[in-house]
Amino acid sequence: MRRVAAVLGLALAAAGCTGRQSALDPAGAEAGAQFDMMTLLLGVCGIMYLLVLGFLAMAIWRAFSRRREAKGPDTAPLVPGPERGLQLTLTGWTGLILAGLLGLTVATFLVDRGLTEPARGEPLHVRMTGNQWWWRVEYPDGGPSQQFETANELHLPVNRTTVLELNAADVIHSFWAPNLAGKTDLIPGRVNRLRLTPTRSGVFRAQCAEFCGLEHARMALDIVVETPAQFAAWQARQRTPSPSVVPVSAARGRDFFTTRACANCHHVGGAEANGRTAPDLTHVASRRTIAAGTLPTTRGSFAAWIADPQGIKPGANMPAVPMTPSELNDVVDYLETLR
Ligand code: CUA
16 A cells, blocks of 8 residues: 555656656757756765765764663763774765766766857747747748747747747846756847757747746746648748738728727738737737737637736736727637638
C-alpha cells in the first residue's frame, strides 16, 4: 500500500513538471541546454548536500555512542586529538570540492556562451513589441509584400532558429516562454535579441514576467510551433487581406467598425481601418485567444469583450464603444469573417 502511494506521489509530481508552460518540459534547444545545466547543478549540489548531512549524522551518532561507553561523567575531550589520515582526508575533500566547483563554473560558462552565440543557418526574424497589455508581433523578413503583423500569437517553424527582436512601447515587460528559453526583458528604446530553436511541434504559452501594471497577469502569448509546411501555409494566409465580399450583416458590421472609434486604433488589412495603437485584427478570428490570452476566440467572447472590455480586463486601453445590440451582433459577424 505504501509502495503504491509512493509511486502515485511520484507520478503526480512528474505530471506537474510537464505542460505547455513549464521549464521542466523543454521543447527547444535553448531551454534544453538550460534544463541540462540545471539538472547537472542540482545533481552535483544534491550529492554534496547528502554527503554533508551523512557525515554530520555520523559525527552526532559517534559522539553519543562514545558518551554512552564512557559510563558516568563524560571525560572525553570535546575536540578529539589528531587522528591518523585526517589531514589526507581533508586535503582530498578540499581538492574534490574545488574540482567540482571549477567544473560547474566551466559548464555554466559554456552553456551561457552557447545561448548568446549568433544563430546558425538562415534564421527567421520576428519583431515583438510589448504593450500594456498585449504583444505586437511582426514578421519583417522579405520585401514589403511579404511582411505582415499579428498580435498575441507567435508562430514558429520547428527545427529552425528564430531571432526575436524584443522592444517595448511603454513600460518594461518580459518575454518568458519557459518551454523554449529563459526570460528576456522588453525595454523601451532598446532591442534585446533572443534566439529560439523549437525542437518539437505543439502549442506553448508565454507570459509577461515583469510587473507592468494593472493587467500584467493577463498579458499572455500563445506560441504555435509547426512543421515548415504548416508554417508556410500560415504565413501565406497572414499575408492576405481581409475578404472584400462578406455576408450582409458582416458588411454592416464592417461599416460600423470602419466609421466609428474601432478603426482609430485597430488595423484591418483590406478595410478602411488603419489604427496603429491596438492589435492588428486582419486575421483575429484565426487566433486561439483574444485580449492577450484572456478569452478563447468564440462568438460569445467577441461579444462580451466588445460590450464590456473594462469588466473583463479592468484598466485595459480598449474602451466600450456605444452600440445597440443589433450593431454588436453585426460587428461580431464581421470579426468572425476575419479568419
Ligand atoms: Cu507586461 Cu507584465
